[in-house]
Amino acid sequence: MVDYLIVGAGLSGSCLSYRLEKSGKSFLVFDDGSQEASKVAGGFMNPVILKRFTLAWNADRQLEKAYDLYRGMERSLNKSFLSPLEVYRRFSSVEEQNNWFSATDNPRVSPYLDPKIISSVNEHVPGRFSFGRVLGISRLNTRYLLDSYAEHLQKNGWLRQERFEYEHLSFTDHGVVYKDIPAKNVIFCEGFGLKDNPFFQYLPLKGNKGEYIIIKAPGLDLNAAIKSSVFIFPVGDDQYAVGATYSNTDKSRSPSASAKEELVEKLKDLIDVKFEVVHQIAGIRPSTIDRKPLVGGHPVYDHLYTCNGFGSRGILLAPSLSEELLAHIEEQQPLDPMIDISRFTKKWYKEN
Numbered sequence: 001m002v003d004y005l006i007v008g009a010g011l012s013g014s015c016l017s018y019r020l021e022k023s024g025k026s027f028l029v030f031d032d033g034s035q036e037a038s039k040v041a042g043g044f045m046n047p048v049i050l051k052r053f054t055l056a057w058n059a060d061r062q063l064e065k066a067y068d069l070y071r072g073m074e075r076s077l078n079k080s081f082l083s084p085l086e087v088y089r090r091f092s093s094v095e096e097q098n099n100w101f102s103a104t105d106n107p108r109v110s111p112y113l114d115p116k117i118i119s120s121v122n123e124h125v126p127g128r129f130s131f132g133r134v135l136g137i138s139r140l141n142t143r144y145l146l147d148s149y150a151e152h153l154q155k156n157g158w159l160r161q162e163r164f165e166y167e168h169l170s171f172t173d174h175g176v177v178y179k180d181i182p183a184k185n186v187i188f189c190e191g192f193g194l195k196d197n198p199f200f201q202y203l204p205l206k207g208n209k210g211e212y213i214i215i216k217a218p219g220l221d222l223n224a225a226i227k228s229s230v231f232i233f234p235v236g237d238d239q240y241a242v243g244a245t246y247s248n249t250d251k252s253r254s255p256s257a258s259a260k261e262e263l264v265e266k267l268k269d270l271i272d273v274k275f276e277v278v279h280q281i282a283g284i285r286p287s288t289i290d291r292k293p294l295v296g297g298h299p300v301y302d303h304l305y306t307c308n309g310f311g312s313r314g315i316l317l318a319p320s321l322s323e324e325l326l327a328h329i330e331e332q333q334p335l336d337p338m339i340d341i342s343r344f345t346k347k348w349y350k351e352n
């Protein structure tokens with residue numbers, strides 16, 4: 001008997017497993033590599049919405065929890081996943097520049113926005129208007145973190161690299177049995193894979209495909225990230241990640257020619273040096289119709305939970321929402337109604 005089965009080892013499932021491990025609970029994780037949103041993510045731990053210069057929902061608390069958890073993982077695994085990153089916003093109009101100035105007067109956002117505007121960040125990144133510096137941003141190397149944590153889980157016998165087959169789940173008075181494994185609870189963290197989950201597919205998960213191109217640009221010599229109509233940031237060896245795209249129609253996992261074309265066009269407007277596209281990556285963001293996460297227990301099956309719906313900012317959300325969900329299950333703490341899936345139960349759940 002294990003305390004928990006966790007389905008999915010993206011950011012959501014890995015933050016949950018890490019918390020279970022630290023609290024001495026027994027668990028088994030399943031992952032079949034069918035989704036990659038966490039691994040292809042840009043990795044920005046950014047509380048500021050750079051379109052509007054406002055703070056994301058609950059950002060201060062989430063940032064604190066995120067640093068706590070990822071630093072803890074770094075110590076546990078003796079590896080480094082977080083690094084500070086200089087981030088600049090290239091303004092596209094005087095109006096945008098003025099909005100930045102107004103935002104620096106807001107005491108909630110001002111700690112993250114440098115009021116001093118600068119005219120140039122790099123000679124190969126021309127700007128008709130100036131640049132604003134976003135303060136206190138770190139980048140999480142999500143692929144390295146998730147691969148390292150999976151290796152740790154594997155070594156301890158806590159990971160099965162296989163598909164969780166929903167039809168093999170049965171229910172008892174005190175929990176569930178998956179194949180021959182009895183467990184007290186199951187938490188489903190399949191990202192966009194939730195669409196195949198017969199217990200939770202009633203939830204309004206939309207999915208939004210995002211792609212990055214990786215370019216080689218030896219003449220650029222850029223050490224910071226710049227946000228314009230796309231983000232560009234250095235990934236080492238004269239290479240830069242450029243993205244991401246947003247598509248609500250294409251839900252395939254493979255990189256597309258149209259995204260590459262879009263990103264190349266936007267990049268040409270951002271830098272004035274030669275570059276070559278060396279790689280392209282894609283993932284489906286598990287976005288929701290109200291842009292809020294999907295966390296909580298199944299309306300009928302007592303021992304089934306989900307921690308999903310991180311369409312954006314999963315890096316900030318997963319550490320705090322994994323804590324909230326476990327407090328809900330273990331200590332019956334109420335969930336924030338904004339994230340609780342019960343907001344959809346009445347309208348969306350229909351028992352067959």
Ligand SMILES: Cc1cc2nc3c(=O)[nH]c(=O)nc-3n(C[C@H](O)[C@H](O)[C@H](O)COP(=O)(O)OP(=O)(O)OC[C@H]3O[C@@H](n4cnc5c(N)ncnc54)[C@H](O)[C@@H]3O)c2cc1C
Nearest residue numbers: 008010011012034038042043044164191193210313314315
């Ligand atoms: C291009 C792009 C850029 C992004 N940039 C950022 C960023 O800079 N900052 C940020 O905070 N967020 C970013 N995001 C969003 C972020 O990636 C997501 O919020 C987050 O990664 C979602 O994590 P998840 O664990 O819920 O889902 P996923 O990462 O999709 O993980 C789900 C896991 O479940 C597994 N799985 C699914 N079904 C099954 C099954 N039946 N059996 C076994 N395993 C299964 C999959 O293999 C996968 O490993 C970005 C997303 C994309 C696509």
